[in-house]
């Protein structure tokens with residue numbers, strides 16, 4: 135019988151892992167993906183669609199079963215309930231219709247790519263008074279609010295505090311750099327939305343950057359992008375008139391009139407646009423593969439040290455900090471190489487290259503402009519690049535188009551070509 139690779143989660147990291155395993159291991163394995171939904175949610179472009187007044191669900195969903203079928207990868211639509219690493223078993227409940235009976239599936243290799251819970255339910259007052267852009271529902275709720283309810287009052291944008299967990303304490307990156315600690319899970323989105331919100335205000339005759347306050351729990355927003363890059367971004371944003379609050383510590387409560395921060399400061403706002411804590415799913419907590427928060431512990435080849443047939447990729451992995459799809463994509467390739475190595479399909483020297491995380495972020499600024507960041511200095515690497523202009527915007531749109539066209543199989547040259555275009559040829 136062929137070894138069975140079971141991939142939990144079918145969004146960015148799960149899809150990429152399954153496709154790469156097929157590419158590198160060929161027909162020598164059976165692959166099954168389990169996800170509760172049967173479409174890929176292309177999260178990064180939700181803000182751009184919303185600020186252009188379009189329904190993101192119309193252009194940002196990709197069918198998972200037919201995509202996987204092209205590579206003879208099985209798909210099960212089900213709610214994953216439990217993992218038993220000793221028994222090499224996953225428990226799930228099919229969820230196409232309510233009432234299905236619980237089932238189990240055994241694996242030879244497991245790839246955990248279930249992402250995290252974006253814990254809006256931990257923020258008091260969010261449902262009544264908060265907004266965000268991390269999925270179609272919330273994107274459309276904001277779109278409706280901007281079109282029909284917003285009166286032009288102050289805007290507050292920022293993140294709740296992230297709880298990183300201890301799964302990275304022994305990890306060294308870029309030849310010995312200690313793993314950094316983040317106080318926010320992913321601050322590209324608040325920076326992106328603050329810029330596009332200001333453009334939207336201008337376009338709708340409702341003001342400009344001085345109406346927007348961006349806040350961070352940390353001492354520096356988006357610190358993972360590197361101090362030089364963020365310093366430059368803050369200088370530009372300050373010059374434009376944005377208000378900035380750091381050391382917010384956490385979001386305590388959202389009210390009709392604004393946001394109460396754990397630092398004791400309150401920000402008055404009509405529109406409260408926030409990003410929550412990224413929290414592991416309940417079924418990941420207390421497992422022998424998880425850290426003290428529930429993130430999956432791995433080494434720099436994405437392999438769990440206690441259970442060498444268990445891997446993680448994407449937001450579910452402890453080592454994914456900040457929580458960025460680009461880092462998850464690189465991890466998916468490493469996972470596939472490791473499984474290929476185990477099956478004698480790849481030489482150890484090629485497979486064992488460690489993860490070297492890069493913050494790669496292209497953020498929409500509205501008005502057909504975007505910023506481009508490529509930085510690894512926070513992890514101990516040498517690079518910090520920031521570019522702004524129309525070319526990064528075209529790249530962001532092209533990246534999405536290419537992703538849908540290739541059904542997630544971005545050619546190797548995709549990122550390199552973006553780098554060349556954004557950094558060398560066109561951007562200011």
Ligand SMILES: Cc1cc2nc3c(=O)[nH]c(=O)nc-3n(C[C@H](O)[C@H](O)[C@H](O)COP(=O)(O)OP(=O)(O)OC[C@H]3O[C@@H](n4cnc5c(N)ncnc54)[C@H](O)[C@@H]3O)c2cc1C
Nearest residue numbers: 143145146147169170178214248249448449457458459460
């Ligand atoms: C507004 C916004 C903008 C962003 N922009 C960028 C960007 O420009 N660049 C970038 O690199 N990153 C960006 N990110 C981060 C990026 O979206 C995430 O890092 C990425 O989605 C993580 O991919 P993943 O596959 O690990 O997890 P997810 O995308 O969260 O996918 C997890 C999958 O697992 C499934 N799942 C979870 N639990 C269960 C269960 N119990 N049973 C069955 N299925 C389950 C889910 O249905 C889902 O399909 C952005 C995030 C946000 C919120």
